[in-house]
Amino acid sequence: MRSLKLLLVLAFVDASPALADTLHLVCRGSGVASDSDYVRTETRNHNGRTRDSRTLVDTSKSFSGELKIEITEGAGRAFLPRVFLPALSHGKDGWFDLKNLNESDNLITAKIAVGIMSKPDLRIDRLTGSITVNGSMGNFAGHCRKYDPTSSKRAF
Numbered sequence: 059m060r061s062l063k064l065l066l067v068l069a070f071v072d073a074s075p076a077l078a079d080t081l082h083l084v085c086r087g088s089g090v091a092s093d094s095d096y097v098r099t100e101t102r103n104h105n106g107r108t109r110d111s112r113t114l115v116d117t118s119k120s121f122s123g124e125l126k127i128e129i130t131e132g133a134g135r136a137f138l139p140r141v142f143l144p145a146l147s148h149g150k151d152g153w154f155d156l157k158n159l160n161e162s163d164n165l166i167t168a169k170i171a172v173g174i175m176s177k178p179d180l181r182i183d184r185l186t187g188s189i190t191v192n193g194s195m196g197n198f199a200g201h202c203r204k205y206d207p208t209s210s211k212r213a214f
Contacts, residue, residue: 081129082207083182085189087200088122091141118196125191125198127156127182129166134159136170136180142196143172156180 096112103109123139134156156168157177166182170191178193182202191198 079131081127082205083127083189083202084124084205085127085182085200085202086122086124087189087198088120089142089191089196089198090118090120091196092194093117093119123198125189125200127180127189127202129156129159129161132159132161134168138170138172138191139198142191142198 093116095115095117097115099111099113101109101111119141121139121141123141125139125142126137128135135153136156137152138154140152155171157171159168160166162184164184166180166184168180169177170180170193171177172193172195176193176195178191178195180189180191182189187202189198189200189202
């Protein structure tokens with residue numbers, strides 16, 4: 059009798075609509091991340107003396123990587139490549155909440171809550187699978203594929 063109850067509970071959990079309604083996407087692509095670095099400069103005055111100084115210079119670096127998207131019942135989160143994140147970000151284990159999430163048959167749009175001053179725009183075309191992320195920290199473009207984390211085979 060106990061085994062039958064356990065099987066019924068497991069069957070109910072397995073058929074849970076929340077699990078079935080979760081959209082899991084993995085998106086591969088590339089982008090440009092904004093960065094800054096100090097550059098050392100040396101200047102000479104008219105007497106021939108040198109003076110060292112450091113200047114903060116904005117730079118950008120190209121990267122390729124992968125991001126993940128999870129959407130369940132009108133709420134979502136995104137896992138962004140580390141190179142794409144500012145020094146101060148508010149993610150939880152690398153995941154960031156999606157704000158202003160809008161889903162239609164053809165398009166998913168949201169803002170990714172990376173930090174107080176950084177909320178890049180997310181756009182996913184549901185017909186083609188293309189994704190773009192644009193914000194002050196840089197941009198990312200790629201292609202998404204749907205996957206099921208409970209049944210997907212491991213790469214190795």
